[in-house]
Amino acid sequence: MRKIGVIGGGLMGSGIAFHLSSKLEDSIIVHEVSEEAFTGTRQRFDRFGKNAMKRGADESTVGSWVNKIDYTTNVEDLTDCVLVIEAVYENLQVKQEIFRKLETVVNEKTILATNTSGISISEIGSVLTHPERLIGTHFFNPVPAMKLVELITGIHTSQETIEEIKMFCEKIGKEVVVSNDFPGFIVTRVGQAMMCEALRCLEQGVATVEDIDKGMRLGYNYPMGPLELIDLIGLDTELKIQQSLFEELGEVFRPSPVLKNMVAGGLLGRKSGKGFYNYQ
Numbered sequence: 001m002r003k004i005g006v007i008g009g010g011l012m013g014s015g016i017a018f019h020l021s022s023k024l025e026d027s028i029i030v031h032e033v034s035e036e037a038f039t040g041t042r043q044r045f046d047r048f049g050k051n052a053m054k055r056g057a058d059e060s061t062v063g064s065w066v067n068k069i070d071y072t073t074n075v076e077d078l079t080d081c082v083l084v085i086e087a088v089y090e091n092l093q094v095k096q097e098i099f100r101k102l103e104t105v106v107n108e109k110t111i112l113a114t115n116t117s118g119i120s121i122s123e124i125g126s127v128l129t130h131p132e133r134l135i136g137t138h139f140f141n142p143v144p145a146m147k148l149v150e151l152i153t154g155i156h157t158s159q160e161t162i163e164e165i166k167m168f169c170e171k172i173g174k175e176v177v178v179s180n181d182f183p184g185f186i187v188t189r190v191g192q193a194m195m196c197e198a199l200r201c202l203e204q205g206v207a208t209v210e211d212i213d214k215g216m217r218l219g220y221n222y223p224m225g226p227l228e229l230i231d232l233i234g235l236d237t238e239l240k241i242q243q244s245l246f247e248e249l250g251e252v253f254r255p256s257p258v259l260k261n262m263v264a265g266g267l268l269g270r271k272s273g274k275g276f277y278n279y280q
């Protein structure tokens with residue numbers, strides 16, 4: 001049996017770990033900064049499990065998926081992983097530090113992947129001795145339900161790594177698109193431009209939260225409006241994504257003061273129970 005590591009058991013890391021466990025025989029191990037962080041990870045597994053049961057999975061099967069997942073706060077437990085997917089905060093230095101440390105414990109063949117929504121893969125990989133095995137695997141939230149993985153190739157990512165990850169994505173039932181290493185790649189860049197404009201409409205009093213979302217849902221046939229989507233992403237994560245795109249691509253992505261205030265006030269969207277909408 002092979003072992004796959006996931007670094008970060010937050011919203012995305014727990015979704016990735018749950019989905020991999022449900023689709024693969026491999027054992028899955030989640031690495032976090034502290035034992036306390038796993039409380040949230042386990043709660044999210046419960047939620048993903050309930051959703052899987054609504055889609056027809058039986059309770060014992062879902063239980064076996066969750067039981068197959070191990071937890072660690074020690075990066076050395078990832079030594080024998082064939083693949084490690086990083087899903088921690090959207091911050092270049094934090095991600096680089098993780099990969100720098102990770103490379104000292106895994107072997108040369110281990111494929112390293114990052115779930116970044118917009119940071120350059122080449123920059124993250126610049127701290128690696130073997131950047132050819134680093135690739136962006138941008139999963140979408142909620143991971144078990146969303147079909148897409150956007151693959152991002154860094155300047156040194158090898159063809160072998162791309163092919164291996166394409167096969168892996170097929171095995172876990174995902175479709176892929178491949179993007180070159182430009183800020184925001186395809187999906188974040190185009191989608192975030194819309195979310196930033198929606199926030200500006202709100203700031204300028206163009207319309208209400210509800211009407212901005214309804215307009216985009218019905219006018220473009222989107223399943224969800226941009227502000228609802230920010231609630232789902234998490235306003236803190238959204239702010240980090242905008243800050244990073246603003247640095248790279250400029251004015252279109254200037255972080256919204258409304259968003260900054262809401263994050264400062266702890267209104268983080270669904271995960272905190274309140275954002276643009278109330279979930280309590």
Ligand code: NAD
Pocket residue numbers: 007008009010011012013031032033037087088089090091094098115116117118138139140141232233234237241
């Ligand atoms: P999150 O804040 O929910 O989770 C991040 C987790 O990483 C936290 O649990 C934290 O304790 C953990 N962590 C931080 N430093 C760590 C370390 N050194 N070692 C191990 N764990 C560590 O964030 P998220 O929403 O899951 O986002 C994670 C990544 O996925 C980001 O790069 C984000 O841009 C990207 N992403 C997010 C979404 C979304 O909808 N939220 C969608 C696609 C991609």
